[in-house]
Amino acid sequence: MYVAVKGGERAIDAAHAWLAEERRGDRGLAALSVAQIRAQLTLAVNRVMAEGSLYDPDLAALAIKQARGDLIEAVFLIRAYRTTLPRFGASIPVDTARMAVIRRVSATFKDLPGGQILGPTFDYTHRLLNFALMAEGDSPLGQAEQERPSQTPPAHIPHVMEFLNRDDLIETEASSDASPPDLTRAPMELPATRALRLQALARADEGFVLSIAYSTQRGYGRTHAFVGELRIGMVAVQMHIPELGFAIDIGEVELTECETVNQFQGSKTIPPQFTRGYGLVFGQSERKAISMSLCDRALRWRELGEDNIGAPAQDEEFVLMHADNVQATGFLEHIKLPHYVDFQSELELIRRLRSEAIAAREAAE
Amino acid sequence: MPHPPETTARAAWMGQLARAKPDRLRALFPDLPPHEVLRPAEIGTVMVQGRAGGTGAPFNLGEMTVTRCALRLTTGELGYGHVQGRDKDHATRAAILDALLQTDQFSALQAAVLAPLAAEEAAARATRAARAAATKVEFFTLVRGEDQ
Structure with missing residues (x-):
């Protein structure tokens, strides 16, 4: 037609x-x-x-x-x-231990070297609308701007996990220089490696990742997460330049990093020790970073020998294939675009089925 | 693998030029000497990698915009610019300075361009670090009855 x-x-x-x-x-x-x-x-x-x-x-x-x-x-x-830009290459993996930290908190250790640094946080605000912001004019400079403290923080603030690592109380992250898979270059293949999962989660919709992470806290694949450390700050990005034969700083990016400490029962080969979840996100996005680390940890059930209880957060295909808001929007919203031909065939089919059903009923009577 | 000192110095100034604000670099070094463009300034991306757990296996975090450029001075020195963002003028200026810093103009340019950039960057970092330090929690412990 x-x-x-x-x-x-x-x-x-x-x-x-x-x-x-x-x-x-x-x-x-x-x-x-x-x-x-x-x-x-x-x-x-x-x-x-x-x-x-x-x-x-x-x-x-x-x-x-x-x-x-x-x-x-x-x-x-x-x-x-x-997609219109050429890719010049990949950076050297960023060293978040050398982050210029503006916020760094730990929920597991009160007194940790480097201290708890709150930074510019919404925490402890009363969530009351501030009508002063509605009035015209600038807000006054903050107290910290007026009175600079004499103390300067250390240049290098160690990761909290290093302290647990010393006593083997937490699993070590096996370092490697393997070239990670890139889901922007090759279709996502399942089962995915942890590197591929982390890439997918880093670019995933914040709301989706938040909900999946929350579901694990409510019991759907519980992993008993504590925020071992949450830090925000600028990190240098270095890249190896082939023409030069050495690496240079090409710039710096602000990152939010979250490391969770999670319970683990141990196995036949490994004595009980804490396990880890990891979140790393561009910019100041701690809700996303915490959510990402909970999702990362929940998706590691197989390698850690945990039971799959059928929770959505443990279902790699479910999480990774539905986390991207551009893909989801594209497929969801395309159904509002013209489907006249498809619908016409549906219409003809339902008319035929109805007339057959009505004819059958009349014949029976 | 350790690099020879001249390589370390070059990597340091290239990083300084890459991190500079384009407008500030233009103000400190406004006039470009004659040069031959080998690779015109080009905007692209670099995939930023992180490591699982901060120290584990690498993964792709996301890309950042980068502009790069390669050129040669009339005196023969090669200069490369790789700078964050999409400012072709920034990449070109960084590449020219990279070439000039390899000549006998090093000391003059170090004083006129690199030193101010380094001082301003250090001051900005110190300000930010001090503001962060002002939000550091100083815990105090209350003495409980049974401990007395």
Whole structure:
């Protein structure tokens, strides 16, 4: 059956023109600049960089503006832009032990070398709307800006896990220089390696990862997680340059890292020791980093010889294949686009089935 | 494998130039000498890797934008620029400075460009570290009855 598929062009043009006007909003108000979004909506920018899987605050801010604040649409724009760029290579794995820490807390050790550094956190705020922010004008400079403390923190703040590691109380991470798989270059193959799972989780939708992590806390694949350490700060990115024959700093990125300490019963070969979950995310995104480390740990049930109780968080295919919000949005939203031909065949089928059923019933009566 | 001192010095200045704010670098070193472009400034990405557990096997965390450029001065020195972001002028300027720093202009450029960049970077890091230190928790323990 023939279905008209042309004729929408003028309507689409008009819709896009209106979209641009709606994006601009009330012309009586100053237009929001990309620089303002980058500087003042930093956590939105961070989320778009993390899930867009591209660290570039200017582009993330532009994408947020273009997407009218729809962060998943902004992530989509960043992913699409990324595909237009050549890949120069891979960095040397970042050394998070050398992070310039602005926040570092541990829920497992109170007095740890380097101390508990709260940083710019929402924790301990009362979650009361601050109407002063609604009034015009700048907020006053913070107290720390006015009174600088004389103490300077150490340049190198050791990871908390090192302390547990010394007594073999926690599993060691086997270091390697194996080239990790890249799901942006090759389709995801299951069962996945931990490296592939970590890549998928790092770019996964924050809400999805949060929900899966929460489900493990409520008993669906419980792993008894403590936050051994959560740290945020800038980390240098180094890359080996073949023409030069040595590695150089090419820049620095802000990262949030979470290491969890989890219970483990031990096995025939391994005496009981703590196990680990790991989260690493672009920008300041501690909800995402903690969620990622819980999901990472839950997905390790097989290698740790734990029972699969059928919890969603243990189901690698379920978690990894549904965690990407661009893939999910693409498939979900495509059903609103024209399916006239498909639907026409469904319509003809249901008409035929109904007439057959009605005819059969009348024959029986 | 340890590198010879000149390589270490070059890696250090290339890193300093890469981390510089493009506008600041332009202000410190505004005029570009004549040069032959070997690889025009090009925007691309580098895959940033992390390690499982911070120290374990590498994994791909996500990409970052990088601009690179290669050129040759009329005096023959090769210069390379690899800088974060999408600023072609930044990459070109970094590559020219990389080449010039290999010549007898090293001391002059060290004083005029690298030293101010290093000082400003150190000051910014110290400010941020001090603000972080101001949020460090100083625990105090209350004495309980049975301990007295």
